[in-house]
Amino acid sequence: MNPIITLVAVLVLAAITLGIxxxxxxxxxxxxxWAIARAVVQLGILSVILNGVISDGRWVAVFLAVMVIAATWVIFRRLQLKSRYLPFIVGTVAVSSVVPLTVVFVVGAIDFSPRYLLAVGGIIIxxxxxxxxxxxxxxxxxxxAQRDEMEAWLSLGATPRRSALRAVRFAASTALIPSTDQTRTTGIVTLPGAFVGAVFAGASPLEAAQFQVIVLAAILAAGSLTVASFTWIFGAPALLPLDEQPLGGSRATVHAAR
Structure with missing residues (x-):
């Protein structure tokens, strides 16, 4: 691919996005x-770094650890969480990624090599x-939105976790929709990157399909572990919001604990 033509296409698409x-x-x-610009710079740096990383298991482990830290920071900033939640978020991302990876490599579904560890690990993280x-x-x-309902449960003597149960289930179901839909429509609506990349790398369509199914299953397992962790951490709120705000915001709240 011509890098100049690639850059022109990216600039045109970025302009369309910005205009809309x-x-x-x-x-x-x-x-x-800005996200597109960052992706260009980061992928450029990544392509240079991977030349010396992709064949060394130790550097791959370091790189995956950096990915976990970066993902944690994005979550932390996006949700405006307090610093005390940082260890929980790190643990959520790490455990949710390690468990599916362990299953995939222990059963031998994918060869355990630095190359595959980095590829699958990055997708899952x-x-x-x-x-x-x-x-x-x-x-x-x-x-x-459900504050009145939750307060009603609390007034009846329910615990904060019980009062928040419907809200938590809705949030968890919503968070899993993109991964679920991607899995359901693979091969019909979408051709996922792992499948296309494997084919371009020389794998047969059947081998690429096997690899993609494993990746999709690992993604769903990681998502399930993630929502379970968030349910445990944030599923029993001691405070209820009085206005629209990301989870963990610092604006006015009312006590939910009774």
Missing amino acids: VLALKLEHPWLQP GNAMTVSTLMGRTLGSTYL
């Missing part, structure tokens, strides 16, 4: 073009980050 976002007056209109952000944001807004 500005026309609709969405929040933070420069966020999407990224999806765990997305599920965390979706559940956190949905849970914050749902607590506000």
Whole structure:
């Protein structure tokens, strides 16, 4: 592929995105073009680094650890969490990623090599980050929408966790929708990157399909672990929001504990 043509295509697509976002007056209109610019720079750096990393298991482990830290920071900033939640978020991303990876490599579904560890691990960590952000944001807004119902449960003597049960289930289900839909429509609506990449790398369509199914199953397992962790951490709120805010925001709240 010609890098100049690639850059031109990216710039045109970024301009289209910015124009639509500005026309609709969405929040933070420069966020999407900035994300594209960051992706260009980061992928450029990544392609250089991987030449010396992809064959060394130790460096792959370091790289995956950096991914976990970066994902944690994105979740932390996006949800406006307090610093005391950082260890929980790190643990959520790490455990949600390690468990599916362990299953995949222990049973021998994918050869245990630095190359595959980095590829599959990066995909799973990224999806765990997305599920965390979706559940956190949905849970914050749902607590506000269902505050009256939750207060009614509390007035009847229910625990905070019981009063929040419906809100938590809705947030968890919503957070899993993208991964679930991607899995359900694979091969019909979408051709996922892992499948296409494997085919381009020389694998047969059958081998690529096997690899993709494993990746999709691992993504769903990681997402399930992620929402379970968020349910445990944030599923029994001691405070209920008085206005719209991301989970963990610092604006006015009312005590939920009774």
